[in-house]
Amino acid sequence: EEAVRNDELVYQHDVHKQEAQWEISLLTSLDRAIDNGEVWVAYQPKFDMRMNRICGAEALVRWTHPERGPISPDKFIRIAEEFHRIERITRFVVNDAVRCAVEMGRLGFEMTMSVNISAQLLRNPGLPGMISEILATHGLSPDRLILEITETDRLDRSSRTFQMLQRLVQSGLRLSIDDFGTGNATIDYLRYLPASEVKIDKSFVFSMETNKEDMVLVQSIIDMAHSLDRTVVAEGVETATAMDLLRERGCDIAQGYYISRPVAFRDLVETVSKDAG
Ligand code: C2E
Ligand code: CA
Ligand code: CA
Ligand code: CA
Secondary structure (H helix, E strand, O other): OOOHHHHHHHHHHHHHHHHHHHHHHHHHHHHHHHHHHHEEEEEEEEEEEEOOOOEEEEEEEEEEEEEEEEOOHHHHHEEEHHHHHHHHHHHHHHOOOOOOOHHHHHHHOOOEEEEEEEEHHHHHOOOOHHHHHHHHHHHOOHHEEEEEEEEEOOOOOHHHHHHHHHHHOOOOOEEEEEOOEEEEEEEEHHOOOOOOOOEOOHHHHHHHHOOOHHHHHHHHHHHHHOOOEEEEOOOOOOOOHHHHHHHHOOOOOOOOOOOOOOOOOOHHHHHHOOOOH
């Protein structure tokens, strides 16, 4: 029996070792990937349901590895956070998003660009400087940029993170509470964060069509956010039914495969042109 347990331990040790090696090799290639152009930014339109038009887009990072193919951001963002590469990736994404927002404006389409900011980066005092530098370089007005923040820890109003978020808003940037309803500090974020937008997590949107309780929750989130003057975005809108339900319940903006998958910037331009024409 002892031998069996030892085998099991050796096996687990090997698995951990393999995982660790895999992560290290991913990390090493990630360092080159940005310079090589393997990392790029996809854009997913946000659709304003009252105006019936595309009003913005979310920048979503993509990594197309030459041998391994596409690697999910859920996977490499976690590794980037762990090994201090998140600042570099975020700089790359924000720069691309801001450049594309300016290009959209030049083409006659005024829209907002949303970027995802890791909770870890919110503890980095260099963040506001990095963003304002990128905005200045491209000459984009800060109110065109929305920072999507995911609720993770409790929000302490005396914390440096909270003060930095307030400074970002004072400088004209907008905040969005991402994955709303899934974290453990949902109400705190709604109460204290000077966010202009709330994004209902796609897990609620998926199940609301068949689950009555989830539909009630979605309605409550919409009403609560509206009472606090927040714009409501639903993510993961995949069907016409979901679209209709959300519109009926007063949701402001929809985002999801039903409207468009995340696409390369030139395809976003095409979609937006068709939408406006
Ligand atoms: P998220 O911010 O919640 O982004 C929404 C995710 O849902 C995206 O996955 C998007 O492609 C996907 N999605 C959009 N519409 C639909 C739909 O109708 N159905 C379904 N099933 N999925 C839909 P993606 O692009 O794989 O990104 C996963 C997560 O990785 C993001 O979740 C975000 O947390 C993170 N991420 C992506 N790009 C960045 C980035 O530049 N920086 C940081 N820090 N995180 C990022
Ligand atoms: Ca997001
Ligand atoms: Ca989400
Ligand atoms: Ca997320």
